[in-house]
Amino acid sequence: MEASTSLLDAAAVGDLVLLDPLTEESLLRTLQERFRRGDIYTYIGNVVISVNPYRSLPIYTPEKVQEYHSCNFFAVKPHIYAIADDAYRSLRDRDRDQCILITGESGAGKTEASKLVMSYVAAVCSKGEEVDKVKEQLLQSNPVLEAFGNAKTVRNDNSSRFGKYMDVAFDFKGEPLGGVISNYLLEKSRIVQHVKGERNFHIFYQLLAGGSAQLLQQLKLQQDGRHYGYLNRETSALPGVDDAANFRAMQDAMRVIGFSPAEVTALLEVTAVVLKLGNVELSSSYQASGMEACSIAEPRELQEICELIGLDPGVLEQALCTRTVKARDETVLTTLSVPQGYYGRDALAKNIYSRLFDWLVNRINTSIQVKPGKQRKVMGVLDIYGFEIFQDNGFEQFIINYCNEKLQQIFILMTLKEEQEEYVREGIRWTPVEFFDNSIICDLIENGKRGILAMLDEECLRPGVVNEDTFLAKLNQLFAAHKHYESKETQNARRITDASLPPQCFRIHHYAGKVTYNVTGFVEKNNDLLFRDLSQAMWAARHALLRSLFPEGDPQKVSLKLPPTAGSQFKASVATLMKNLYSKNPNYIRCIKPNETKAAMLFTPELVLGQVRYLGLMENVRVRRAGYAFRQLYGPFLERYKMLSAQTWPRWAGGDREGVEVLLAELALPPEELAFGHTKIFIRSPRTLFDLERQRQERVAQLATLIQKMFRGWRCRTQYQLLRKSQILISAWFRGHVQKNKYKQMRRSALIVQAYVRGWKVRRAYRRYFRSEASARLANFIYRRLVQKFLVGLGRNLPPLSVMDRTWPPAPYEFLADANQELRSIFYRWKCKKYREQLTPQRRALLQAKLCASELFKDKKTLYPKSLQQPFQGEYLGLTQNPKYQKLHAVAKDKLVMADTVRKVNRASGKTVPRLLLLTTEHLVLADPKAAQPKTVLSLGDIRSVSVTRFSDGFLALHLKETSTVGAKGDFLLVSDHLIELVTRLHQTLVEATAQGLPLRIADQFSTRFPKGDVAVTVVESPQAGSDGPVCKKRGSHKLEVRVH
């Protein structure tokens, strides 16, 4: 929106075609207003006018690049990026070679514009390692060429002193492949001379400011620029320009392009030689013949030059001071005068430098050249020196302005003349627009027979004394009546008095203004001769690069043919350039310089008006307005837009023109927008074309979707069909497999059934031949055989006879398991019986006592497990051995069962006293240990029962029957160390005596009968109990606490 409003903004229209009214004044006002607003770009159709702002504007940012990338030319604000984008897309998508012609006078911004175009194209084309390298090399050629080919002039601090045309090749994807640079006529006179306020080529200042001390020493240079004659012995630093930094940038650029360090050094050495040549001073001396001759005034500089280039100083001195002249078969060495010597020196410096520049361009071309067979489309960018009008204009200005004249001619031919002629050719109704055709001026200069250049060549080749006077006289004579030629003589003839035209000059009315050229130096510069002695001397140098610049110096290849003159060389290269440009689609950038002072945002209307006039912008607008923005042959047009109509898509059977008519009729475009020529269709406004293009893009997107849709449908269908076929095949195989398995199963089953049936039938048929009980007998036989085998095997492998061994072999057959188990227990019992039988009566009695103890106490009293390991000794006192116990022994006699020491608990205090205990088959005797006298004798029948605790103590209560003889004494409380044995023996003795066992209570609480009444005994587990037995504590008269542990 912003763009279209700016295009239509009445005060500052973006496209001058829309200007209303169209006058020089309104055009100028518009440019000025736009310039004031910072809009430096304006269109005339698709031509861009650029007004140099002389300040940096924020309109070249990456965001801007994105904004203009694939934009619509007329839908965005005018910008140089828009034209670059249009050209690039045209090249990539429409397959057309493009050229971008940047014209304008010196300082108008051509070089900047060309850099902007290149950087834009580099930014929008695709990225990748290889592509980025190519892009970088192409972009980096600029700083190198600018260092060697640009210089400060009064008009421009960075004025291009050579013409440059760069072809960039792209592949079909729009990726840059490389390029070729052509250079045109370097202004080499600047090497030896430049006016005050200007500078020599940048490289000299950069080298001195940026070269390291070591480099300068190696090049034998002094850092101070005031030392050098060719630099006018000035330092001439430029404000805002850092020569040292530029030198580093230039070196970096060379590295990127691919210069080897040796090449860079060689290049700088030759550059230094040029600079030093300017310091070679000559002086006059008199020879013996009395003739004046020149000689080297101060040999040091010459010496150093020769060291740098590897040459004998004598050779160079001779080449500078003398000249070999061939007269018939003789060669004569003539001495030169001092001016002749200087002339030779300067010619040498100029030649070295210009040839070095050519070498530089070729070297860059080698790096950036396109690999054969890859190229597809080309975009050419032409940045050539602008039109120049100086105070004093010489041969260079003449050549430069001729070139500009040719470019203007192309512009006129392509935009104005050709366009109008085309309308006529195509039979379009058309009102011709007047414009100035500059072919007459071009012809004046370049005409092969009668042109100024031809005359100059003629003059140069003419034998005899050659000078510019005769040349000028010839021109005056030839062009006496020419409208665009003037000189003092022709003015005189026309009786015009004009003080501004000096006698040695001629004036040409160029398209861009009148320029007065001084003919002095024309012949010499056109000849551009270098004394053969000098080229031979250069060839003789050992410096490889320098030597290669002077191939004609090789004495083997001496040619008498004169080299082509500078003028004719330039004319030929301009002709080639024109041919090249004609073959491409032109895009114009017309640069305008707004003021003479390089001031930011200063717009001098008079200065701009001059440029508007000579650039023919008014005519350009007029033709644009009257004409048609776009034309194309019917065929390609139909091919491009046929998808916009159902009748022409996908194929049109009729003629191309009819097809286009049908197509456009269907699109219902306004009739005034279209014109049908004989072979081409014409569209008036870019907007209509833009509209068509937009519709096409939409339609292409639709078609792409359609194709995609159809393709996807087709792909899915074929895939489905394939899947279906596969599925059918798989299921067929699977079903077959299932059926086959089923059949096999059935077959197997049938065979089994068959076998059974057959067996059954056979058995039935043969049954009568067998006895009915045969099978039972057989089975019985087998059974018995197995049993026999089992039993015999068992008999052979009986387990060991030890009672502790309980192993037994397993049953070999299931049906023998029960029998085997039975056999096992029988065998075990038998083993035990055998064991018992071999026991002694004592041992048997002991084991029986142990068995009895187990029945009484196992799992009931904690003391029991401890007693297991103790053998029941019965006699612990040694009654027989100890005579002290004689009496007791007598009591027991042979009825003794057990004799031991016990402790009797005092019923009153709970304290214990030791007693001897004797158990006989009839009595239980308690005796005093000291006296060994029985104190208490209990008949076994008096014992009612016994109570013991659950714990591991030896406490027992002996309950007596009330009827007993000692019954009055009450129950006894005893503590025994062999409690288990005591109770067990008591029990056994009772059983033997009375056939009744001893009633045994194992409890924590029981009641005892004492003479003074019943006492409740409570057993308490307590750590306080002594280790040697329980502790009894009386608690009141009826309670006794037994502490055990």
Ligand SMILES: Nc1ncnc2c1ncn2[C@@H]1O[C@H](COP(=O)(O)OP(=O)(O)OP(=O)(O)O)[C@@H](O)[C@H]1O
């Ligand atoms: N678009 C721009 N933005 C800012 N400054 C610019 C622009 N274009 C040109 N300039 C300024 O103008 C100066 C001269 O521009 P440039 O060197 O491109 O002129 P030219 O037309 O190539 O001149 P010549 O014919 O002498 O080579 C530049 O050094 C720069 O300072």
Ligand SMILES: [Mg+2]
């Ligand atoms: Mg330039």
